Amino acid sequence: MAGAADSEPIPLAKPEIGPREEELVLAVLRSGRLSLGPMGERFERAFAAWLGVEDAVAVSSGTTALHLGVRALGWGAGDEVLTSPFSFVASANCLLYEGARPVFCDVDPETLDLDPAAAADAAGERTAGILPVHIFGYPAAMPALEALAARHGLGLLEDACEALGAVDAEGRRVGARGNLATFAFYANKQLTTGEGGMIVPRHGADAARLRSERNQGRAAEMGWLDHGGLGFNYRLSDLAAALGVAQLERLDAMLADRARVAALYERGLAGVEGLRTPLPARGEEVRSWFVYAVQLPEEVDRDAAIGRLAERAIAAKAYLPCIHLFPHLRELGYREGQFPVAEAASARSLALPFFPSMGESQVARVCEALAASI
Numbered sequence: 276m277a278g279a280a281d282s283e284p285i286p287l288a289k290p291e292i293g294p295r296e297e298e299l300v301l302a303v304l305r306s307g308r309l310s311l312g313p314m315g316e317r318f319e320r321a322f323a324a325w326l327g328v329e330d331a332v333a334v335s336s337g338t339t340a341l342h343l344g345v346r347a348l349g350w351g352a353g354d355e356v357l358t359s360p361f362s363f364v365a366s367a368n369c370l371l372y373e374g375a376r377p378v379f380c381d382v383d384p385e386t387l388d389l390d391p392a393a394a395a396d397a398a399g400e401r402t403a404g405i406l407p408v409h410i411f412g413y414p415a416a417m418p419a420l421e422a423l424a425a426r427h428g429l430g431l432l433e434d435a436c437e438a439l440g441a442v443d444a445e446g447r448r449v450g451a452r453g454n455l456a457t458f459a460f461y462a463n464k465q466l467t468t469g470e471g472g473m474i475v476p477r478h479g480a481d482a483a484r485l486r487s488e489r490n491q492g493r494a495a496e497m498g499w500l501d502h503g504g505l506g507f508n509y510r511l512s513d514l515a516a517a518l519g520v521a522q523l524e525r526l527d528a529m530l531a532d533r534a535r536v537a538a539l540y541e542r543g544l545a546g547v548e549g550l551r552t553p554l555p556a557r558g559e560e561v562r563s564w565f566v567y568a569v570q571l572p573e574e575v576d577r578d579a580a581i582g583r584l585a586e587r588a589i590a591a592k593a594y595l596p597c598i599h600l601f602p603h604l605r606e607l608g609y610r611e612g613q614f615p616v617a618e619a620a621s622a623r624s625l626a627l628p629f630f631p632s633m634g635e636s637q638v639a640r641v642c643e644a645l646a647a648s649i
């Protein structure tokens with residue numbers, strides 16, 4: 276007889292929220308300091324310590340972190356920035372906010388991150404920088420991209436919004452190489468504050484500028500209605516920061532759980548003909564598991580497979596669409612066929628349910644259902 280567990284819906288993602296999160300949020304509520312208070316500073320210090328960097332600046336989202344990063348590098352009208360078409364749209368939009376042009380380059384077929392050789396081919400007169408994305412938590416080829424940046428005198432902004440906890444080819448944590456790097460804390464990320472983000476500055480001058488621009492252009496010593504330049508309201512509330520502090524305390528455990536679930540999937544899907552599972556690690560590189568996205572065999576109708584999984588109450592999603600094919604980027608002249616590796620990955624990739632508390636039987640149910648659906 277089929278038990279209730281066999282028909283229980285399995286969502287795509289699910290945050291881990293417990294008594295510690297409740298306790299710290301409640302403490303902020305009762306303190307009366309709901310923003311720009313001590314919890315925000317505590318979150319920044321704890322985050323920087325965990326990552327192994329000197330400082331980190333909390334902001335309202337990963338997107339606003341990217342926007343401030345673009346401004347810190349001075350990218351604007353007339354500048355071209357080399358970036359990946361296989362990403363979440365924010366990594367290109369942040370350039371458009373400042374009038375810079377995203378110049379897409381194809382991705383590496385194995386890692387799905389920006390291919391350094393393609394980036395080198397695209398570098399030209401107007402190139403001002405590189406914006407690599409550590410997509411699906413797999414570390415981008417930073418040593419090669421840094422060498423390219425050094426050769427051409429380019430700025431670097433790392434989109435690490437999906438990669439908190441990943442380790443790169445030189446054994447360093449993603450976001451801790453001394454480049455500007457951004458993180459995001461939306462509810463499906465490795466660490467969540469509901470909405471939120473963080474940017475790692477290169478030095479003290481960056482940090483001061485980022486803190487001023489997130490807060491309406493106010494420098495640290497300025498009064499409430501004093502403004503030293505153009506700014507934004509990109510602040511993170513202390514309520515959100517409280518969630519962040521609690522989540523950081525158990526980040527190692529949550530990352531280990533994600534790796535555990537990924538390993539269950541890898542075993543569970545090993546026998547499925549033609550299916551490609553994601554690369555967990557290579558050399559010193561280690562993925563921080565953000566989503567579990569497989570590449571379906573070419574002959575499989577993905578929408579039909581999603582429909583068959585839905586019939587069994589299992590969520591799955593086509594993931595991700597290529598950025599260059601969205602209407603506002605087509606307006607810049609981008610078309611199908613320009614980035615065959617990214618487009619092929621985009622056409623075949625399917626994200627399966629993936630969250631730290633996923634149990635063995637849930638993973639088994641997804642694996643069986645997927646095998647039966649393709």
Ligand SMILES: *Cc1c(COP(=O)(O)O)cnc(C)c1O
Nearest residue numbers: 336337338363365436437459461
């Ligand atoms: C989540 C994400 C962002 C943006 O983060 P938000 O907090 O949703 O604004 C940017 N880039 C990538 C690759 C992401 O996955």
